[in-house]
Amino acid sequence: xxxxxxxxxxxxxxxxxxxxxxxxxxxxxxxxxxxxxxxxxxxxxxxxxxxxxxxxxxxxxxxxxxxxxxxxxxxxxxxxxxxxxxxxxxxxxxxxxxxxxxxxxxxxxxxxxxxxxxxxxxxxxxxxxxxxxxxxxxxxxxxxxxxxxxxxxxxxxxxxxxxxxxxxxxxxxxxxxxxxxxxxxxxxxxxxxxxxxxxxxxxxxxxxxxxxxxxxxxxxxxxxxxxxxxxxxxxxxxxxxxxxxxxxxxxxxxxxxxxxxxxxxxxxxxxxxxxxxxxxxxxxxxxxxxxxxxxxxxxxxxxxxxxxxxxxxxxxxxxxxxxxxxxxxxxxxxxxxxxxxxxxxxxxxxxxxxxxxxxxxxxxxxxxxxxxxxxxxxxxxxxxxxxxxxxxxxxxxxxxxxxxxxxxxxxxxxxxxxxxxxxxxx
Amino acid sequence: xxxxxxxxxxxxxxxxxxxxxxxxxxxxxxxxxxxxxxxxxxxxxxxxxxxxxxxxxxxxxxxxxxxxxxxxxxxxxxxxxxxxxxxxxxxxxxxxxxxxxxxxxxxxxxxxxxxxxxxxxxxxxxxxxxxxxxxxxxxxxxxxxxxxxxxxxxxxxxxxxxxxxxxxxxxxxxxxxxxxxxxxxxxxxxxxxxxxxxxxxxxxxxxxxxxxxxxxxxxxxxxxxxxxxxxxxxxxxxxxxxxxxxxxxxxxxxxxxxxxxxxxxxxxxxxxxxxxxxxxxxxxxxxxxxxxxxxxxxxxxx
Numbered sequence: 001x002x003x004x005x006x007x008x009x010x011x012x013x014x015x016x017x018x019x020x021x022x023x024x025x026x027x028x029x030x031x032x033x034x035x036x037x038x039x040x041x042x043x044x045x046x047x048x049x050x051x052x053x054x055x056x057x058x059x060x061x062x063x064x065x066x067x068x069x070x071x072x073x074x075x076x077x078x079x080x081x082x083x084x085x086x087x088x089x090x091x092x093x094x095x096x097x098x099x100x101x102x103x104x105x106x107x108x109x110x111x112x113x114x115x116x117x118x119x120x121x122x123x124x125x126x127x128x129x130x131x132x133x134x135x136x137x138x139x140x141x142x143x144x145x146x147x148x149x150x151x152x153x154x155x156x157x158x159x160x161x162x163x164x165x166x167x168x169x170x171x172x173x174x175x176x177x178x179x180x181x182x183x184x185x186x187x188x189x190x191x192x193x194x195x196x197x198x199x200x201x202x203x204x205x206x207x208x209x210x211x212x213x214x215x216x217x218x219x220x221x222x223x224x225x226x227x228x229x230x231x232x233x234x235x236x237x238x239x240x241x242x243x244x245x246x247x248x249x250x251x252x253x254x255x256x257x258x259x260x261x262x263x264x265x266x267x268x269x270x271x272x273x274x275x276x277x278x279x280x281x282x283x284x285x286x287x288x289x290x291x292x293x294x295x296x297x298x299x300x301x302x303x304x305x306x307x308x309x310x311x312x313x314x315x316x317x318x319x320x321x322x323x324x325x326x327x328x329x330x331x332x333x334x335x336x337x338x339x340x341x342x343x344x345x346x347x348x349x350x351x352x353x354x355x356x357x358x359x360x361x362x363x364x365x366x367x368x369x370x371x372x373x374x375x376x377x378x379x380x381x382x383x384x385x386x387x388x389x390x391x392x393x394x395x396x397x398x399x400x401x402x403x404x405x406x407x408x409x410x411x412x413x414x415x416x417x418x419x420x421x422x423x424x425x426x
Numbered sequence: 427x428x429x430x431x432x433x434x435x436x437x438x439x440x441x442x443x444x445x446x447x448x449x450x451x452x453x454x455x456x457x458x459x460x461x462x463x464x465x466x467x468x469x470x471x472x473x474x475x476x477x478x479x480x481x482x483x484x485x486x487x488x489x490x491x492x493x494x495x496x497x498x499x500x501x502x503x504x505x506x507x508x509x510x511x512x513x514x515x516x517x518x519x520x521x522x523x524x525x526x527x528x529x530x531x532x533x534x535x536x537x538x539x540x541x542x543x544x545x546x547x548x549x550x551x552x553x554x555x556x557x558x559x560x561x562x563x564x565x566x567x568x569x570x571x572x573x574x575x576x577x578x579x580x581x582x583x584x585x586x587x588x589x590x591x592x593x594x595x596x597x598x599x600x601x602x603x604x605x606x607x608x609x610x611x612x613x614x615x616x617x618x619x620x621x622x623x624x625x626x627x628x629x630x631x632x633x634x635x636x637x638x639x640x641x642x643x644x645x646x647x648x649x650x651x652x653x654x655x656x657x658x659x660x661x662x663x664x665x666x667x668x669x670x671x672x673x674x675x676x677x678x679x680x681x682x683x684x685x686x687x688x689x690x691x692x693x694x695x696x697x698x699x700x701x702x703x704x705x706x707x708x709x710x711x712x713x714x715x716x717x718x719x720x721x722x723x724x725x726x727x728x
Contacts (some may be wrong), residue, residue: 199620200435202535202557202592272536316514316544318534320555 003027003040004419006378009048013055014353015360015369024053026376029419034370046421048380051413052348055368056088056377057355059329061153061178061232061256061304064090064121066112067105068097073309073397075109078329079117080395081307083423085329086412088377089120089367090307091359093153094131101126101137106145118422119415120377122148122365124178127166131155134162139169148363151178153232154279156214158184163218167227176228176254176362179218181239182279186210191320193266193281201271203319206281208236215239219246222253230362231255233306235280237290244299254362256304257291259328259335264288264402274315274322275402278308295354296345302358303351305332309398327396331389331403333381337410341383348383355379376419383410387425430527430548431722432539433558434599435625442564442600448721449568449714455492456713466495469727472525473499474517475552476532481688481712482552482561486529489719495526495727513537514544521547526727530554535592548726556590562687563596565718567604569711570643573683577604581679583637584608585668586647586695589616593687594647595624602627611637612647612668613659634668641678645685646670649695670696672703683707 006024011034013019023038024031032040064078073081075092082090092109094100100109106123113121125142129135131152139150150170156179157163163179170177187210192198194205215231219242222229231243234255246253260278265288269276276282283291294300308325315322336354340346346354360368367375391404414424434442455461471490475483483499490497502516511519513532520528527548530538535555542549553559567577574580582601588594588610601608602625610621611631622628631637638644649664675682684696684706692698700706 194618196620196623199589199618200595200624202555202590202595272539274540313512316512318513318532318537318540320534 002419003043004046004376004416005038005040005043006046006048006053006380009051009053009380011053011370012349012352013370014349015055015357016371018370019349024370024378026378026416026419029376031370031372031374031376033372046380046414051380051382054352054379055356055370055374056417057086057333057379058089058359058363058365058368059087059305059307059332060091060302060359060363062090062092062307062329063095063309063325064092065309066096067108071397072311075112075121076116077395077397078307078309079113079119079121080423081327081329082119083415083417084395084412085331086333086379086381086415087119087329088379088415088417089122089365091122091124091148091363093124093151094126095154099126099131100124101129101131103138103141103145106142106147110146119417120365120367122146122363124149124151126150127152127157127177128162133157133159136162136166136169139175140173143173143175147175148365149176149178151180151232153178153180156180156182156184160217160221164221164225167221167225167229171225171227176230178230178232179214180232181211181214181218183210183213186213191277193283195266195284197266197269206279208238208283208287211236211280212238212242215242219251219253222246222251228252228362233258233261233280233304234294234300235261235283235291236287240290240294240299244294244297247299254301255299256302257295257300258304258306259332260326260402262288262291262295263335263339272319273402274317274319275326275400277319277322277324278306278326279324292340292345295340301354302362303332303336303354304359305329309396310400312399315400325400327394327398327401329396330394331401334389334408334411337383338408342409376416378416379412380414380416381410381412385409385411385413387411430542430726431550431560432542433551434560434563434596435558439603442567442603445564445718445721445725446568446571448724449564449717452717452720453714456716461492462494463492464494465724466490466493466727469495469526470524471495471497471527471529471723472520473497473529474502474520475500476502477553479531481715482531485715486552486719489716489723492716493720493723495723514541517541517545521545527723550722550726553592555592557592558596559592560596561715561719561722562593563600564722565711565714566597566645566685567600568714568718569685569707570683572710572714573707574642577601577606580606580642581640582606582608582643582645583611583641584645584647585611585634585637585670587616587649588612588621588647589618591647597645598624598628609637609641615659634674635677638674638677641682643683643685644670644675644678646696648687648689649691665694669694670700672697672699675700675703681705685711688712
């Protein structure tokens with residue numbers, strides 16, 4: 001029998017409506033009790049005085065790059081970056097090589113994670129074979145092998161009929177369907193948000209409409225099929241408004257926002273800096289404001305990083321040749337605190353929801369709460385610790401971030417997975 | 427300021443004035459029997475062109491030689507690029523040969539800006555994608571100033587594929603810094619509304635007559651079919667609506683001049699009569715190209 005008591009922290013557990021200073025006792029990898037003055041024979045203790053103690057944070061949108069792109073990241077390094085960012089669970093997107101479009105690949109990821117990952121890893125299966133957008137993949141078999149959602153992330157399902165069928169199957173298997181919303185005929189060849197900056201720099205634009213057109217289509221299909229539908233990395237004003245409308249109509253529709261989309265706009269981008277190149281692109285100030293407003297209003301239900309590692313050599317090219325994506329696991333909590341909580345836009349409790357019950361309600365991995373018997377996953381963070389992000393110390397294999405050298409107030413302090421401390425701030 | 431020359435946008439007006447004044451000093455040299463100076467003797471300039479170019483590359487080469495520098499020109503298509511070498515590796519290799527400046531043209535917007543962050547050697551932008559072509563704007567300004575006392579208050583119409591034009595962007599930045607009125611004109615799909623925010627004093631119109639009315643300078647752009655990633659306008663009717671014809675010039679000021687960065691497409695963006703029109707200064711632009719590039723090379727290396 002092993003036990004860990006996290007003492008004297010401010011316990012914030014939105015699922016149980018708890019927000020008070022207390023101890024959390026974890027026995028044999030499960031949450032045993034939340035209370036005052038807890039004790040257990042032979043228990044290890046962690047002093048969390050002055051810190052916030054929450055159910056383990058879930059990042060429902062990461063790219064671990066294994067199998068196939070291990071030069072950028074692998075399951076072990078990605079999981080260490082997750083732990084260093086305060087995440088105890090991550091859901092990994094299927095755009096690996098081979099694409100995770102079969103039970104075999106799903107099982108491979110589950111097995112590799114069981115051996116090498118320091119946090120919980122939940123695969124997301126591809127909607128279509130090879131994410132080519134044409135033929136549905138073996139959705140039920142992937143679910144049986146451990147897939148918690150389906151998505152062709154990075155590549156939208158352009159064919160509406162295929163999307164309709166995918167939603168029908170996803171619904172019948174009880175899986176959510178996650179869409180990277182981008183009408184490729186509108187965004188074709190674009191490298192950054194279409195706006196004043198793209199015109200100034202002579203770069204091809206990705207119009208906000210390319211996202212909005214796809215969200216609109218999918219919401220109609222979600223209504224038609226009754227599927228649980230989730231918009232990945234929402235980034236535009238109209239997209240937030242449409243999701244908000246669909247939710248008000250009672251549709252089982254959710255969406256996530258990334259820290260970079262609520263923290264940055266295209267105007268913040270230095271010219272031709274590929275560490276600011278991602279999809280969807282950094283949008284206008286107005287769109288960024290709408291994403292923040294969506295977080296405040298509840299239209300946005302989760303924060304997810306879209307952690308997308310790329311090796312330096314691929315980001316050291318002409319801007320238009322650089323791949324899309326930035327790493328994000330290690331800066332997510334700090335950015336949420338700085339941009340949302342310290343600014344008074346949302347409460348700390350709401351922030352914890354966006355990292356726990358929000359994603360849990362979509363991927364349903366049975367985590368994100370301190371209910372007795374739950375997995376002993378805990379995120380301990382400080383709301384006011386001063387620290388500086390140094391990407392050269394990152395646990396990720398990649399270095400592509402616009403936040404290198406940024407000074408933060410608040411960030412993760414310790415990460416506990418199934419009762420084991422897997423990371424603590426050095 | 428960076429030691430190279432990446433774009434007009436980030437240049438100070440005074441800096442531009444110095445280059446234009448120096449270019450004027452170099453103008454008489456172009457018609458002397460002995461055209462060579464020794465200002466840059468012993469210096470080495472590499473012209474690295476990732477896009478086909480005759481006039482700009484030749485112009486830089488002659489400018490370097492007239493200043494006494496050595497110049498090597500590399501047309502990169504078909505060299506190490508096709509062997510898979512990355513841009514930064516190619517430039518590092520060239521930089522290791524210790525040139526005093528690299529003059530670079532590249533099809534990707536921002537390519538020289540990206541390289542200048544990683545390289546000690548000064549880079550002179552000879553055109554990057556659809557972004558800037560700073561020496562073209564400088565030579566255009568020199569050419570206008572040869573005929574007008576000042577740029578301030580001039581009405582300049584720039585007509586054509588504005589969206590994909592680096593010449594237009596550099597000219598807008600330069601003319602705006604000097605207080606000119608700029609009218610950008612082209613088919614709606616090649617005239618994004620955000621162009622109006624590029625610099626102060628810019629107005630957009632899709633009507634060529636509106637653009638030319640009372641203009642002091644009519645600057646025609648090459649129709650860059652190779653930079654169009656889609657059929658953004660029906661090519662068959664381009665000349666009808668956006669081709670410059672003699673009758674249009676009656677709307678402009680009586681002493682208005684016609685400019686074109688070349689190479690011209692007779693019958694596509696301007697009629698043959700306009701190309702040969704007495705107030706067309708296209709060949710003066712070419713001649714000024716050398717004087718202006720001498721001034722730029724001297725400033726960057728000297």
